[in-house]
Amino acid sequence: MRDTRRSRIVFAVLVLMSITLIIFDLRGGGPTRPLRAVGETVLGTAERAMAGVVVPVRNLLDSLGGMGEASSRIAALEQENARLRAELDTVANDRARADALDALLGLVSTNDYQAVPAQVIAVGPAQGFAWTVTIDVGSRDGVERDMSVISGAGLVGRTIDVGPTTSTVLLIVDATSSVGGRLSGTSQIGIVSGTGRQDSLTMQLLDPLAVVAVGDVVVSFGSEGGRPYAPGIPIGVVAEMRGTEGQLTRSAILAPYVDISNLDIVGVVLRAPESPPRATLETSAVGE
Amino acid sequence: MMVGRRILVSAILLILAVLIEVTVLAPLSLPGATPALVLVVVVILAGQFGAITGAVSGFAGGLLLDIAPPAAGTIGISALLLTVVGYAVGRFAESDDRPWWSLAILAGLAAPLVVLGGAVLGGLLGDPRVRWDDVTILMLTAAGYALVLGLLLTVPLGGLCRRVVPEAYPR
Secondary structure (H helix, E strand, O other), X not given: OOOHHHHHHHHHHHHHHHHHHHHHHHHOOOOHHHHHHHHHHHHHXXXXXXXXXXXXXXXXXXXXXXXXXXXXXXXXXXHHHHHHHHOHHHHHHHHHHHHHHHHHHOOOOHHHOEEEEEEEEEEOOHHHOOOEEEEOOOHHHOOOOOOEEEOOOOEEEEEEEEOOOOEEEEEOOOOOOEEEEEEOOOOOEEEEEEOOOOOOEEEEEOOOOOOOOOOOEEXXXXXXXXXXXXXXXXXXXXXXXXXXXXXXXXXXXXXEOOOHHHOOEEEEEEEOOOOOOOOOOOHHHHHO | OHHHHHHHHHHHHHHHHHHHHHHHHHHHOOOOOOOOHHHHHHHHHHHHHOXXXXXXXXXXXXXXXXXXXXOOOOOXXXXXXXXXXXXXXXXXXXXXXXXXXXXXXXXXXXXHHHHHHXXXXXHHOOOOOOOHHHHHHHHHHHHHXXXXXXXXXXXXXXXXXXXXXXXXXXX
């Protein structure tokens, strides 16, 4: 009935076009860069509009689901409040300890970061194996490529594509993500890589003799100029050690602080703190 | 005239499907794969309008998926896979009359094959993200979600196509 020769030609042409696009994208040239820019600008804006409807509905459903939970939570919190009041006199002592620990951890108060808040509006399909999300801030908000993205819990990822009003974030659990990490309180550093699983990261320790214990906290080491990764942002805790001490390569499995499947409000670090919590080596002074 | 309206209805459905897939379905974090709404829409369009529209819709829908933020994979892979799906379903649909749910079954068969195809292509092209130990569960869940979406959407979207482009249907 229908013209099968014509449909075969159309099919062959489209397959060839797809293969051409794949080759261009792998070689990093041709029309794929403008195509991505169009996607980020046009589809990003459309996703933003869509999220204007979707996000309030999602929040409403979440709060409805949480209502019964809320009343029992209030009771539990009141009880806890009473207990905490009783413990108040021991607090002064604890506070001094906490301050010391904070200093030891080298964690920077989040007030020191200049960050712009953002809402997660889209997530990459799981079958693509990539862990990326879209957020609703872009170049108009001062966001640029390779900036740290954080949440209240810790490091989320970095921006990899920026459109006028949206940006794409590569999450730390993505298999292509790697972040310089430091065991807080020590000078042990390593490279924290994503595994493609949302609940684990691997940390390759640079010093095979490093003493690491389960439960140790890993923070970001910080990149030159604070980009792509600002220093001192909590990444996760050591959940498991791989390899024995002294072995050529040692790695740790980390549990990330950030709940990747439940991202909502995040922040993009526009400027890292003026004085990074680490000594910077002055290359000019060394050269003299 | 007829071609214009056919393109218009296909384009609107595909763009909406892409937007819903990344802003609504993917953030649900359902177990396994993300429900492949774009694939289901391509299957329905191919079933309604035949192989040419199927292949073109597959290419366009796949390309949109490849460039819609936060896509980070190689541009062209989804386009290639969905072109094949649209063409194959279109050819099948042109052959003879079948029950309405056959398109949902086809969507349920195509979805795991697209997951597998994506993993194989990614592996061949050296994508470090592909996790083979997750592929089985992704394929199984993708099949289930596509079947459900197909059963839900075949009748309403088919009706919409009929209403907007009545000339495409004899009698």
